Amino acid sequence: MKRINPLKALGAVRENRPVSSGLLRLDLELEGSCSAEAGFAPGQFAMVNLPGSQAFVFGRPLSILDWQGRRVSFLYRVVGRGTAELARLDQGSLVDVLGPLGGAFPRLADDQAAVLIGGGVGLPPVAAWLARHGRPGDRGYFGGRDGADVPWSQLEGAWQVSVDRHESIPAGREAFHGLVTDMVASDPELADAGRRVVLTCGPIPMLRAAARLAQQRGWDCYVSLEEHMGCGYGVCKGCVIPVLDEKVPTGEGFRNATCCEEGPVFRAEQVLWERYGALPTL
């Protein structure tokens, strides 16, 4: 894949609205000449910050739902101070954007089909992949907390939905009650011996379950990981993921890979799951 040079630009808020009880969609119009021909590959993210003197010490990493030229869209959830400030931005407000950053989900061979699994705010990269690269055999699975948490308007096409709590399901919609990975495991459409590749993003337990399922079925699996980030472009080493590496010179059998630059997409079998997201708070 040809790398798209990341850019730094101001973006004006076109729309910033909830698309479910927990998720918001932010649509921006980028300014400046360098953003005229910008774009992204599904799986990439951007650092979004308030401009000038209002800026947080670090931007907030948001995965890209779509980016074509000056128009870029994100889905995000309010999880702290930074995203709470983003949620308050009105139409016309300016934000700083640095992106697209990181690597992307792979494109698949002609004889492969995608199993896309998105959990909550992990939806954008897999939804972007389906919109950009999807073919008739690809299938999308989204897991939400309940019917109100599901961004139904963003799930057009080949999506099946699961919910942890079977409530607030809108009339005319259907949802599996249980874990999204259980929905995938029980889907009879996936029971044949076809070559499939799991592309997934969401909470860590979901990613682990997806990786296990893929391993059981003999499918390749790519996970898009989430970490608190400092810089977003590989310089601060603040967002590392332990990945298996026999050749690592420290002799520890693993090394710390930056989530922002080497990731956020990793092959599931690369990730040292017992050390990722499971570190004790000392």
Added chain:
Amino acid sequence: MSLPAWWTTDVCAPFTLGPRRFPGRIWTASGCFAYGLSGHDMRTDGFATPYEGIGAVVTKTVTPAPRSGNPMPRLCELPTGAINSIGLENVGYEAFLAEVLPQLEDRGVPTVVSLAATRPEEFGTMCAALQEAAAGYRHWHGVEINLSCPNVAEGGHDFGRDPDTVALCVDAARSQLPDRALLAKLTPNVTDIAGLAAAAGEAGADAVSAINTVVGLDVDLNTGQPVLPRRYGGYSGPGVLPIALAKVDEIVRKTGVPVVGVGGIGSLEDALKFFALGAVAVQVGTAQMRDPFAAAQVAAELSRR
């Protein structure tokens, strides 16, 4: 803002530090721009590259052996800065010399290599290897020895707190660096930073960089425990600016050692405060992590004046 009345230095011209001519006075700080290669292809309106106008990239600190760094979480953001506990993750100086420094030279990036060690003589070993590997390099300007990384258990701190040890480290490096600038980066977590600067200067450092990060801690109220696994980290960002200014002032007033100011610089105004106190150059640190063009922006504004 017009040029301040006190400002007499020709800031756009190259300046001399020890045996080298540096192309500018706005540098990036160690640990905040990696090895200076990540982000090289970033673009924004008004700048050809993030290196435009920069006097030097001070690399992420390199150590005798590769280090995998500290466990996560490594960063803790505060309204006024950040506390980090990266743990000097780096590829080791042999890989750095073989794989990284040649790329910086090829790209024409003015470079100062940051080194850390656990024994003073290792600074000499690494400098000798640098001198051998990069003798003909035009863009490698010098070495900054990191005497003060507060989050390495082996005691970066102890190095930086004792004037005699500082002198040993500087002397070991100086003896192997005949024609490159040598800087010693000092910790602010001491009672007498001027005494350390004087020791570095007497041992042959061309300048000191002040300050490294301030020891800090934050508490996670959900657990009642420190946020960082090693409890303490290095506090940096806008909140340390007045601390850095005070330490730079102390060094300038009490010693004749040239000072490269670092700590909380995110704007031209911040940089000018260090120059007003007598700093010969400044480094942009935490701001460079948010914005790959932060140092280039300060340099551009300075050159417009």
